[in-house]
Amino acid sequence: MNHLDALEAESIFILREAYHQLNKPAMLWSVGKDSNVMIWLARKAFVGAIPFPVVHLDTGKEFAETYAFRDRYVPEWGLDLIGDACPPIETVDPSLPPASRFAARKSRGLTQALERHGFDGIIAGIRRDEQSTRAKERVFSPRGADGVWDFRDQPPEFWHQFNARAPRDAHVRVHPLLQWTERDIWLYIQREGIPVVPLYFARDGKRFRSLGEEGITHPIDSNAATIDDIIAELDATTAPERQGRAMDHEAEDAFERLRESGYM
């Protein structure tokens, strides 16, 4: 059993645990590489069809390639898609920096989806190596009524004893990819032949390493046109994955504030 097999087995265990313990779970699908891996794992975990809906928090500002990918794979993967639009920019905290306000729309979109559909658990594809506040996460992470993350008082989690219970009106975030690294994700995509949005591969010396909305996500300089190239590039770089995501860098604690108030 190699490292990828171990990660896969762990994620499948977590997904099955979430499905068993939660009354009404849903999975977030950003259409990015990580959430495609998550969908892939869920199809394995449930031996075919994914038994819960998949939520795409649509800001209306995704890249055209992202929408095209979504529309192709919803039927191909048999997904029960909820594609609710996020609330407009006017509804979010005006004290946040510009790109963060954009991200805050997604948090609001998520809150709205939770209310509208009554989900008690949200499965999200965040990873510990992406960003240091995400490194603090639990696999099963309880949220307050407004989606607020109380990182000061997180429950213990050990020996694969995951607990999906949350207080009334609250919900649980489940993070099946928490242990994966960016490199693991690409190795797995390569091994399994998982399709991804073509924007990840270099064209004219640029590629997207992390995929967000148009306007607040910037490509990096790269000639990596294949997965092998990407893995070689990762092995050589010390630049953080989310360097092209403006919302992370607007203030020292920008991303932390976003996450505390419910961002993924």
Next chain:
Amino acid sequence: MNSTIENQHGARPYPIVIAGHVDHGKSTLVGRLLYETASLPDGKLEELKRTSEKRGADMEWAFALDALQMERDQGITLDTTRVWFASDARTYVIIDAPGHKEFLRNMITGAAAADGAVLVVDAVEGLSEQTRSHAYLLALLGVRQVVVAVNKIDKVDGGEYRFASVRDDVVDYLGGIGIEPHVVLPLSAKHGHNLVADQTSALPWWSGPSLLEALDALPVRPIQLEGDLRLPVQDLYRRPDKRLIVGRIERGRVRVGDTLSVWPGGRSAKVVSLETGSDDTRIAAAAGQSIALTLDDELFVERGHVLAAGDPPVEGNAIRARLFWLDRTPLRAGDTLTLRLATASHQVVVERLDTVIDVQTLSEHDADAVPNNGIADVVLRSRSKLVFDLAEGGIATGRGALVRDDRIVGGFTVAQAADVADGRVLIPVDHSVGAGERAAANGHQGGVLWLTGLSGSGKSTLAMALQRRLFDRGQQVYVLDGDNIRGGLNKDLGFSPDDRSENIRRIAEAARLFADAGFIVVTAFISPYREDRHNARAIIGDGFQEVFVKAGLDACESRDPKGLYVRARSGEIPEFTGITAPYEEPQDPDLTVDTEALSLDAALNVLIGQIDRVYATGGDRERASG
């Protein structure tokens, strides 16, 4: 540069936890180690310098990890963090654990996932409170590969002598909890002394390994590929043509064609297939894998059951356990908890609180409560059968979590089965009259004759006639049927599959109480679902007898004593068993009574014969009692 993530293809990063007393320099050590192995991301070093200057502090390596704003401001690590780095030998994932006492549960969260540990001890302060409690928890959590780093060695005069003194204290304490450290080594994290090779110019007396060299020598925790199979059932997925049993293999291997036993109970079945959901078919799987399989027999299986091969797991109602308690409300004898053991959940009572362990002195003493962050030996007792292994080797069936009010409030490892050790009752409350005494007074044991069959098959007729005959023989007997259950206890329930299941569950619980009271209970319900009847058997236990009252649908419909079939055929009654809802015949009933072939008298004689055999006093199924 970043050789960091340059790991051998496919190798799993080696997880290590950094433990130790608050302010002994754990986060600093990690921050510096990242720097020394060129594992800090671009810009992080500059960001650290900037942040440190802004706060008017010296270079604070710990800021590399203490990412959360609040941690920077307070200068302590709140929660576990993970970062990756690599030596020339392998990749590591570091779990930085907080030292503050109130964050012990975060430390446990981090440490439980580790293969090895670095125990950081301040050379000035020496062994301190959390050094001991963290070390103790490492042992309890099964993390036994330990390197001890005596930090801040630059701060003491005569470093060599102080180091030897601290080393002796640490080795002495660790020896008391069964840990032999791989190495105890001196270093200064802040100044970069002895973190990696050739950094000993300030420590000319040291000829042992650097921290990184010591880490590279720690062995990987083995996956338990060998040994008898343990596959705790995580869930069941029903498909039109099959039932998938899913779970993760905790130990051993499984192959298509293997005969497995299902616990509790130990019934056996053969593995028909391993399913992956894709076209590739598997014929074998091993420890660590999450799998789905099908069996050749529709045995009753549910989440929490354990599929096993070879030596079976232990089955019993009580365990002696060592627990760590993580709740502000202390634990007391008599408290009720949910015990989660592998994938099973059981309601347990803390029957006895044997000793509370002082991890500072390693002394054991009596106490009437286990405080927050306390460690104790207890006896936990369940009404339902626990299936477990002893905790040695850290198997999932030998340890688990304790839950109260939906929150995880502790963890435990199984030290031994407690039934044997105690020779006590299996029921939490000591009844002043035992089941054996009741059986002696009544001349028979209590039990439940569970009649199942189509509407009109003769269940009620048989039950009522049987009650008369048994009563006339001086026996304690009572019939539970729709008339006395549906009208009262279960009047809130309808006829949907869920309500039908709940109906049966409540009937089983009520029947069990009568049986405990010494009665022979006869239940007369259609109880159409196999799984519900299996559940009833699980609730009632040994005294349960499944009786299939057999009559064909045509015969039942022609009898139609209550005119129900006519109404069902006309659509007036939806979901009518046999017409518009399924009836799953028993596959292996304890008794079958064919009411088309037998007269009422003959059928009664068959039933009474069974009762006399099964519920005789002194029979081998008499329950343990006190």
